[in-house]
Amino acid sequence: DQQVKQNSPSLSVQEGRISILNCDYTNSMFDYFLWYKKYPAEGPTFLISISSIKDKNEDGRFTVFLNKSAKHLSLHIVPSQPGDSAVYFCAATAYSGAGSYQLTFGKGTKLSVIP
Amino acid sequence: GEEVAQTPKHLVRGEGQKAKLYCAPIKGHSYVFWYQQVLKNEFKFLISFQNENVFDETGMPKERFSAKCLPNSPCSLEIQATKLEDSAVYFCASRGSNYGYTFGSGTRLTVV
Numbered sequence: 001d002q003q004v005k006q007n008s009p010s011l012s013v014q015e016g017r018i019s020i021l022n023c024d025y026t027n028s029m030f031d032y033f034l035w036y037k038k039y040p041a042e043g044p045t046f047l048i049s050i051s052s053i054k055d056k057n058e059d060g061r062f063t064v065f066l067n068k069s070a071k072h073l074s075l076h077i078v079p080s081q082p083g084d085s086a087v088y089f090c091a092a093t094a095y096s097g098a099g100s101y102q103l104t105f106g107k108g109t110k111l112s113v114i115p
Numbered sequence: 116g117e118e119v120a121q122t123p124k125h126l127v128r129g130e131g132q133k134a135k136l137y138c139a140p141i142k143g144h145s146y147v148f149w150y151q152q153v154l155k156n157e158f159k160f161l162i163s164f165q166n167e168n169v170f171d172e173t174g175m176p177k178e179r180f181s182a183k184c185l186p187n188s189p190c191s192l193e194i195q196a197t198k199l200e201d202s203a204v205y206f207c208a209s210r211g212s213n214y215g216y217t218f219g220s221g222t223r224l225t226v227v
Contacts, residue, residue, distance in 0.1 A: 032214060043119075043206055043218035051214075087156065095214070100171035102148060103208075103216060105158040 003027045004092050006106035015115050019077040023090030023106055026071065030092040034103065035064060035075045038087045047088075048075070080113045087111070117141060119209050120189075121219035128197045128226050136222045137189040140209030144217075146170065147190050148210070149182060152221070153203040161205075164190065197226045 005024045013019045023033075031052040036044035050057040050064045050073065057064050063076045077084055087110045091103040120139040128134045140147045149161040160174040164184040175182070179197075184190040194201055204221040 034216070036218075041220075043121075043220045046215060046217065049214060089156075089158070100163060100173070101146060101210065102160045102163055102171060102174075103158075104160070105150075108156040 001026070002107075003030075004090055004104050004106040006088075006090055006109050008109050009107070010110040010112070012112045012114060013080045015082060015113055016079045019075075019080045019084065019111055019113070021075040021077075021088050021090075021109050021111065023073045023075075024071055025073075025092050027092070027094070027104070028071075029094040030104075032093050032095050033064070033066060033073050034091045034093075035062075036089045036091060037084075038089060038108070044089055077111075080111075082113050082115050085111055085113045117217075119207055119217050119219035121205075121207050121222050122189075123222060124220070126222055126224045128224065130199060130226055131196050134194045134197050134201070134224055134226075136192045136205050136207075136224070138192070138207030138209075138219060139189040140207070141211065141217055144209035144211040146210040147184055148208045148216070149190075149192050150206045150208065151203045152206060158206070161192070194224075197224075199226050202226045 034049040035047040038044045048062045066073045087108045089108045090106040122137045147164045151159045162172045162175045163170040179195045182192045204223050206221045208216045208218045210216045
């Protein structure tokens with residue numbers, strides 16, 4: 001069963017507008033969430049993260065929102081730029097308890113920002 | 116350095132041959148993780164290490180896959196008797212005392 005789901009395989013947004021990427025999870029043990037950006041033929045690059053004790057974290061143009069009751073998080077990119085075009089992965093891990101710290105990934109959302 | 120170095124970038128093996136992949140984690144990072152990316156986007160966890168000790172190997176196909184992280188050497192992932200289905204990009208990541216995971220650029224293994 002897939003514990004981290006990104007239900008939109010792709011998203012197209014006009015340059016300058018907001019991009020919203022969504023992620024749902026099922027495992028209640030997850031307490032730390034990360035977003036990665038990936039270009040073809042490169043490794044995932046860390047973007048932003050959020051702990052389960054928070055509901056929002058902001059870093060420049062990137063904001064991640066966490067709704068624990070809904071087991072949902074979203075990444076907002078404002079304003080979107082053509083260089084943001086990439087595949088975005090949501091990932092989750094469980095730090096507390098006897099976790100193994102491995103990241104569980106969603107299948108990614110391909111973002112295309114149209115100039 | 117502040118990057119995870121994976122070698123080689125590309126590896127081609129005939130079915131049944133051995134493949135060995137290497138990963139040098141960021142200095143000072145105690146945790147190393149190996150992932151297999153198949154079907155373009157799906158990341159499958161294979162194994163993790165805490166220093167030289169196996170931390171979690173629940174994702175490892177036991178029969179043909181093995182991995183090591185020895186002191187003062189790059190970590191390695193070895194596949195004995197490769198199969199066509201082993202064709203994938205293999206990523207290594209390391210994690211330090213903070214919560215950041217840094218990924219290498221991957222090794223693309225093609226089994227022909």
